[in-house]
Amino acid sequence: MNDTVISAKNLSLTFQTNDGPVHALKDVDLDIKKGEFVSFIGPSGCGKTTFLRCMADLEHPTGGSITVNGVSAKDARKSRAYGYVFQHAGLYPWRTIGGNIRLPLEIMGYSKADMDQRVQRVLDLVELDGFEKKFPWQLSGGMQQRASIARALAFDADILLMDEPFGALDEIVRDHLNEQLLKLWARTNKTIGFVTHSIPEAVYLSTKIVVMSPRPGRISDVIESPLPTERPLDIRDTPEFLEVAHRVREGLRAGHAYDD
Amino acid sequence: MKKSLIPILTVVAALVVIWYGAAVALNMPWAKDQAKRAGTEPGFSELVADTWSQDKPKLPAPHQVVVEIWNTTVVMVAKGRGLSKRSLIYHSWVTLSATGLGFLMGTVLGILLAVGIVYNRVMDMSVMPWVIASQTIPILAIAPMIIVVLNAVGISGLLPKAMISMYLSFFPVVVGMVKGLRSPGVMQLDQMKTWSATRGQQFWRLRLPSSMPYLFASLKVAMAASLVGAIVGELPTGAIAGLGARLLAGSYYGQTIQIWSALIMAAALAAVLVALIGVIQRVVLKRMGMA
Numbered sequence: 001m002n003d004t005v006i007s008a009k010n011l012s013l014t015f016q017t018n019d020g021p022v023h024a025l026k027d028v029d030l031d032i033k034k035g036e037f038v039s040f041i042g043p044s045g046c047g048k049t050t051f052l053r054c055m056a057d058l059e060h061p062t063g064g065s066i067t068v069n070g071v072s073a074k075d076a077r078k079s080r081a082y083g084y085v086f087q088h089a090g091l092y093p094w095r096t097i098g099g100n101i102r103l104p105l106e107i108m109g110y111s112k113a114d115m116d117q118r119v120q121r122v123l124d125l126v127e128l129d130g131f132e133k134k135f136p137w138q139l140s141g142g143m144q145q146r147a148s149i150a151r152a153l154a155f156d157a158d159i160l161l162m163d164e165p166f167g168a169l170d171e172i173v174r175d176h177l178n179e180q181l182l183k184l185w186a187r188t189n190k191t192i193g194f195v196t197h198s199i200p201e202a203v204y205l206s207t208k209i210v211v212m213s214p215r216p217g218r219i220s221d222v223i224e225s226p227l228p229t230e231r232p233l234d235i236r237d238t239p240e241f242l243e244v245a246h247r248v249r250e251g252l253r254a255g256h257a258y259d260d
Numbered sequence: 261m262k263k264s265l266i267p268i269l270t271v272v273a274a275l276v277v278i279w280y281g282a283a284v285a286l287n288m289p290w291a292k293d294q295a296k297r298a299g300t301e302p303g304f305s306e307l308v309a310d311t312w313s314q315d316k317p318k319l320p321a322p323h324q325v326v327v328e329i330w331n332t333t334v335v336m337v338a339k340g341r342g343l344s345k346r347s348l349i350y351h352s353w354v355t356l357s358a359t360g361l362g363f364l365m366g367t368v369l370g371i372l373l374a375v376g377i378v379y380n381r382v383m384d385m386s387v388m389p390w391v392i393a394s395q396t397i398p399i400l401a402i403a404p405m406i407i408v409v410l411n412a413v414g415i416s417g418l419l420p421k422a423m424i425s426m427y428l429s430f431f432p433v434v435v436g437m438v439k440g441l442r443s444p445g446v447m448q449l450d451q452m453k454t455w456s457a458t459r460g461q462q463f464w465r466l467r468l469p470s471s472m473p474y475l476f477a478s479l480k481v482a483m484a485a486s487l488v489g490a491i492v493g494e495l496p497t498g499a500i501a502g503l504g505a506r507l508l509a510g511s512y513y514g515q516t517i518q519i520w521s522a523l524i525m526a527a528a529l530a531a532v533l534v535a536l537i538g539v540i541q542r543v544v545l546k547r548m549g550m551a
Contacts, residue, residue, distance in 0.1 A: 090451055107455045107456075
């Protein structure tokens, strides 16, 4: 049985700009297996977000190929194969938290009873039970982001793509959400693609860390994490953790990420 | 509310004072002329009193206008003739109905055009210049033609006037709604795409709700424009009914008090209508969590 969920081969994407072509991605090869937690880390301009957007069919590669669940990224998007979490929660202010989570369900045509039950389930997953009737402005930034994760979890997508979801949050909230995200991943067994520019975050969360470097955007190292699946927050002080973090840092340096 | 009341009353009081002063200055020559013909030599205070009580003053004093409005509204109603042709209520109602219908038609037309512009590339490239060109034609020039042409095909009464109102009021709605329907950011549109939402779902669930603040701002302008359109539409019809007819009849017969009372009535009407939209706006946006 083939358990590869996302597969990129020689993937390239060149943006034509007024200052000439920009190679956002060049000859990227990567396989993501079912149930993996894959982080993409690198300096800005390394194409990590572009790569994630290619998986989501929000950008269109100019070379190579990418498949999601064995089909093209476009077909995967049409069959609602993934949930996507953006950097900003992007909740609709005119809808309650429950209403926001219902939004994709309404679009996908779930029945009312099914929707109610799913909303309860995902609110419970992100520990927001009791907030269904609240409006987004009544919630803190971290809670809003949790609601947006709940929204991405509400429908039956096996893949969760997250583009710096905690980038705008402070470190304390971020730690808490990282811990929650790991628990959630363990409970749902989803395949997660996670873009970040924080080394500790990447190492703490991932089973596989993809280090990327800019100009042109490419993969400079892929690290299979030796850390156990069970990860309390203080695992970040262990030698194993520091070793992986060190290797990530080396990978970033090798990619000339610190040149300028 | 209490805080804004004092400044507003201060401004109104200042305007009334300026108005009385202007009435003295403008009506004084006539008062002096009359005194000269009669061979009397009135004192200054008598002259001032005269400038505030002439039958056909160049500028009627505020209290003359108030009395005229009172006599043509409340007194008429008391006599049971609230809807007679001499009643300002009747004329206001005529104008109001044309304004309301024109406003509704203009709003619908404006929203439809905006949706077309946002969703159809050909319309996006072609419609806006025409919309702008339509507003550069003086409404005073085009209004009689609309009335005449529609009359020729057997349409008269409310509809031609409402069409002129619509002509003025659809414009701010188009401009505001195009901006409003395009207000969702790239991220929100991408998000809809990740759920593979249809264009209809994208419109009803994202674009339309996002455009509400823009819509209400446009509606306020459109409402005022509608009223102007209705009044202008009443001018070329031979001054039968409506505030525009009162203005025209007043100017034919030099009835300045009647002109001013119609003007004040039109201004009050506009203020009430715009305030009404303001109230609806506050309620709706508050419920939508956008205010």
